[in-house]
Amino acid sequence: MVSDNAGTERLISLNECKKVFIQRDYSKGLTVKFCADFPLEFEGKIDSNTWTSFINQLNELYLVADSVTPASIVETVVGFLSCYTSRLCFRPKWEEALERIEEMIQEHNQEVFVPRCLHVRNPIEKGFRVIEITLLDEPLPPPAPVINNTQPVLQPR
Structure with a gap:
């Protein structure tokens, strides 16, 4: 939920909020x-200690x-x-670790x-490249209007 200038609250999706990415x-x-x-x-x-503790704990679980x-x-x-049919009988250690991390x-x-x-997404959703953190109280600004220009951007020679 986000409050607007009039003091009313509305639900917004995570896609409408500013994001911060923590690199691998x-x-x-x-x-x-x-x-x-x-x-x-x-x-x-x-607090920076809370954040560092979270990242260190996450890194330790991946290690x-x-x-x-x-x-x-x-x-x-x-x-x-x-031929990996044993995976039908027991779950791999990696999958169990991913569930603990989730x-x-x-x-x-x-x-x-x-x-x-703040909302932290599981890094597996981004292929372990980044951790996406959504700032729930900072909605994205509306997109800039598209200017309809009839002239081509590139001129042929």
């Missing part, structure tokens, strides 16, 4: 890790999900030998972010 950190290779820098757009909305363990090796070998993000949204007019 490739400094340690291709492991899924996101930059923990505090965005300036969050000033006055959330655990990506780690190679004896169990993950056995899981891969059994999957390969069974639950953690939802929990933080409900308890921490939404009360402070």
